[in-house]
Amino acid sequence: MSNKIHILIFGLVLVLAALCRFWAAPISAGPDIAQFWAFAKVFQIHGLDFYRYAHGTAAIFPFKFWRFVYPPIWLLLLGLALIVVPESAATQTMVDSGWRLAMKTPIILADLAIGCLLYLAVPGSRLRKLLFASLWLFHPTSWYESAVFGQFDAVAAAFLLAAIILLERGRDRLAFLLAGLAIMTKQHTLVPVAVMAVIVARQVNWQRQVSNFAIFAGVVIVISIPFLLTGNFFAYASSLFLPGQAPHYQLPLVYAFSGTGALLTYLHDVFNWETSRFLPLTIPVMLLGILAVLVFSYRRAVTPAQGALAGFLVFIAFSYQVNYQYMVIYIPIALLVAAQTQYKGERVLTLVLALLPAVWLWLFDVSFWFNYLNPTSPWVTPILARIGLAHSLLPNYAYVSLALAIMGLSIAYVVCVFTRWHNLSLQPSLDTVS
Template sequence: MSVRRSTALMLAGLATFFVVVLWSSAIIAGAQDIGVYASIGEEMRQIVIGAKSTVTQGYYPPLASMLFLLLQANPFHLPFATAWVLLLFLMVAATVYCLHLVGDGEGAVAFPFLLALAALLLGADVVLAREAVVVLLPLVLSARAWARKRYDWSMASFAVAASLAPAAFLLVPMAALLLPRTDRWRAVRAFLLSLGICLIIPWVLLGSQGMGKIVVSLLHVPPVLSSFGPTDVGGSWLTGVRVASIVILVIIGAMSVFPVASLSRRVRVPPRICVLGMICIAGLLLRLSLAPLPGNGGDMQIEKGWAHSAVGLGIVPSYGRQLDGVMLPNYPPLSMEIFAFTGHAYRLLVSPTYRMDLPAYHVFIKLPGIIADILTSILLYILLRRTRGASTALIGAFIYTVHPAVLYDSAVWGQTDAVYTLFVVGCLVAITSERILLAGALLAAALLTKTQGIFLLPLVAVLLLFHPRWVTRFFAAATVTASVIVSPFWLAGAGGIVLRVYRDSVGYYTAVTMNAYNLWWAFFPGSAGHSDLDRLADILPYRWIGYCLFAISAIVVLLLLQPSVWRKVTDPKRSFLLFPIAALLAYAFFLFLTEMHERYLFPAMALGLPLLFTGIVGAALYTLVSIGYLLNLLGTVSFEAWDRALFAALPSLARIVAVVHIIVFVLCVLEVGRLSGRFSLESALSCLRWLSRRLVPAPLSSRPKNVRADAPAAAKRPRRDRYVRTNAV
C-alpha cells in the first residue's frame, strides 16, 4: 500500500468517522420515537456531553476527547459499529504496512507502532494501549512519507497526530527546519489545512468552548503521559506505571530521532545543538508527565491561592489579603509577579471563570519551575562547553535534566527554587563572559525572587573588589532591574511591603531547622521544642552561632581561590572554579544557618555539577550531596511506599544524612582547594600532623637528653655568632 493511499484512507476514515457518524447520530438523537435509534442518539448525546466536560476540565484536546470516548461506546449499535470497523481496518492496514516496512529493512520507522500494538495484544492496559495505537498511526505514516520525501502528506499526517497528542507540536519547529526550501510552503499549507480540519470539526460538534481551548491544547500533556505515575502521593508508583505509558515515552524519543538524525545533513545546524534540543524536549516531556502528581498538597494550595489572589485582587493587595484564606505571601515581589503571570495565562487560555479545581491549573502552577529547569540545563551546557568541550557539556546537560532531586523539587513538589537558581547560574555565566550589565540584572532578579539568593553576595563582592571597573555597570543594571520589578509597589505607595518581606524573612520561623538535615538536625533531630533564639550555655543564641559559622565558612571558601583566579575569571580554565565555590557557599548556607528548609540546597545541584568532571573524587562528592538532598526531600514529602518504609526501618537515617552532609562539606572544601592549587590533601594531612605535635605534648622518653660535658666535640651543638663582622680592606 502506497503512502498516498494510506494517508488518504486515514483522512477519509476520520472524515467519515466525524461527519457521517457523529452528525447522523446527532440528528437521530432528536427523534425519540424510533426505538433503537433513540437509545443510539441518547448514547451519542452522552458522549458529546462527556467530551465537552473532558475538554472543559483540560484532560484531553477536543479531537482526542471525542475519539477516546467513542471507543468506549456500545460497539453493537450500527453507527458505532461503523466507526469501529473503520478504526479496526485502519489498524490492520497499518499493521500490515509496518510489517512490510520491517521486511524491507526499514523497521525503525514502524517499530513504535508495532511496540504499542504488542502492548495492546499482551493486555498491558487495553484502553490506554488502544489510544496509543490510534495516536501512533498518523505518526508512523508521517515518518514514512517523510522518508519518501512526500513532505506534504507527511505534514498532513503529522497534523492529525498533533491534534490527538499536542505534545507532538514540540517537533514542529524541528520539522520546519528540516523541510527543503522548495517544498516548504506546500508542506506548511498541507499541515495547516489538515490541522484546521481536525480542530474545527470537533469544535463545531462540541459547541463553542472558546478559542483558548485550541490554544491551550498545545500545552496539554498527551493522554497517555498524564497517567504516568501514581494518582496520589500515598499510592504505589509501580501500580501507577503502565506498560503503554513507558511505550509512549519510548515512542516520542524514537519518533524524534528520525528527523534529528537528518538535521545535520539537511540544515546547517551543528549536531550538538540537535542533541541539546532533544535533551531539552525529553526533559520537558518528562516533567510534564510528572506535573499532574499532587506533590506537597499544602504548598500547592498556598501557591494556587497566591496566584488566584494576584489575579483577582492585584499583586500589591494580595500581600494584605488572600481570597482563599491561605497564608499571606512571604516571597519577594518577582515571585508574586511570576505567580500573577501564570494565573493570567491560565484564565486566558483555560478557564475564564478561574476554576481552581481543574487539573490544568495544577500543571500551570508548576510551569515556572519546569521551564526554569530546562533553561538552567542550557546554561550549564554553555558553561561546560566553554571549559570542558561539547561532549562533556551534553553529558552535563543531560545529567541535570534527569537529576532525580531536581525533578522532584520542581515537577513533583511544585516548588520555585529552580527560578532563582536559574538567575544565579545565569549571573555567574554572564560574569565569566564579562557581560556585567546582564550579571547585575540577573543577580537583582535572583534576590527579588527568593531571599535565599543572598548566599551569592560574598562571591560577587570579592569579584567586584578585584575588578573595580565593573562596579558602576553592575550596580547600575541591578538598580534599574530592581526598580522595574518593585515599581508597582512604589507607585501604589506600598514600598514598605517589600522591605517588610526581607525584614521578616529572618525569624519568620523560629525553629533551629525546618526539616533541613543540616548541622542543627545532627544535634536536635526534628528540632521539636528547640528555638533558634535559645542560648548555648546562656551566652549566644543559636541563630547568631549559625551566622558566625556561615561567615567563617564563607571566608574559608573564598580563600580557596588564589588572587590570580579572581583577576582572570573570564579565562575558561580559571572561571570553571567559580561554580564549585558558589556551590560551597550554598552548601554552607544550608548547613550552618538556622530556620533552613530542606529545599534550600537546590542551587548546589546546578552550581556543583562541574565537580562531576574534575575526577573520581569530585564525582563521588557530588553524588553523595545529591543523594543526601534527595533523601531530605523524600523524608519531608514522601513519594512512594518504599521511601516511607526506608525511613520507618531506619529511624536515625535523617540524623545520619545530616552528619554525612557535614563530612562531605569538609571533603568538598579540601577537593576544591586541591583543584585551585591552594593546597592538596597531602599538605592538609601534614598540617594536621604539625598541629598534633604542637598541641599534644611528647612523652618523656622521646625528649632529647642533655649532652654531657665530656661528650665528643662533634656531638656538641656548634656555636654560631648572630652577627659576623668583616673588616673591609
C-alpha cells in the same frame, strides 16, 4: 558523530526530561501549590499592594498565617499562570489540575533552561556536555521540586547559573543584570551573588565595579519601586529580607535538611534536652562563615562557580532551617564545577554533593503528593513503588544522618576549595576598561 546528530540527541534528551515533568505536574500537588493559587488571587485583587495582604490571614488562603512570602518575580509568574487558568480554584483539600500545570510550567521551563546552560558551558566533548546536562535533567531532586512538589527555586537557579557562566566568559555587566533577577526571584541567592561580586572586584577597576553594582541595584530597584509606591514598605521589606521562621526545633525531621537544626531537634526528641537555646547561635556562625568565604574569595584565585558554590554551601551548612528545595540552587553549580575542575578530588566531592540530595526521595513516600489533594491519582502509587519512591517513613535518625552528611560535605568543600583547589587555569577574563 556530526554536530547535527549530537544536537538531535540532546534535543531528544530535553524532550524526554520535559515529558517526565509534564506527566507528573497536573496529577501531584503539595500545600505550597494551593497557597500559591491564593497568592495569585490576592495579587489579582490587590495588585501592587499585594505584600500588605500576603501573610495568610484572609479567608481566601487555604493555609492561614503562612510564614513564607517571596520576591516579585515569582509573584508575577503566578499572576501570569492565573491569567491562563482564570477559573481555577484551591482549598485545603483540592487544587485544580489546570492550576497545577500552569503554575509548574515556568519551573519546568527553568529546569530545561538549566540543562541547556550546562550543555553550553561544560568544557570538552559533546558527549561530556550531554552527560553533565543529563545529570541535571534527570536528577530526581529537580524532577521532584518542579514537577511534583512545585517549588520554584529552579527559576532563581537558572538566572544564577546564567550569571556565573556569563561572568566566566567576561560578560560581567550582563551577569549582574541576571544576578539581580536571581535575587528578585529567591532571596537565598544573595550569598553566591555577593561572592561573585568580590571575585570580580579582584580583577576590575573601581569604575567597572560601580557600573556592575549600578546594574544589579537598578534591577532590584526597578522591580521593587512599583510595589513600594503603595506605601507598604515595611510589609515588602519584611517579606523579602526577614526569615519566615524564628530559630526553633525543625519538625517534622523528615523535612529538615539543616544539619545543626536537625541534630539539635533530634537530641531534644530523644533525650529531652533543651537544645533550642543553641539554634540562634547558628546565625552568627553562618554570618562568620559567609564573611570568611568573601575574604578568601578575594584573596584566592577561585572561579565564580567555585566561589558561588562555596558561598551557598556555607548557607546550607549553618542555616538553622534548610528546606529540600534549597538544594536546587546549588546542584547545577556543583555540576558545572565538577565539569570544569582539574582536580580529581574536587570533581568527586562536587558530584557527591550534587547527587546526594536525591537519596532523600528513596527515604520518603513521593506518592504521598499524588494523593494529598483532590483530584488524587492513586494509580500512580504502584508505579512509584516499583522504583522505591513509595517508601514508608524511616526512623528520624535516617533523616538527621542525611542532613549531617550534606552539612559535613559542604564544610569540607568550602575548606578544600580555598586551601587546595584554587589557582585553576580556568579563570574569568574581564575587561578592566573604565
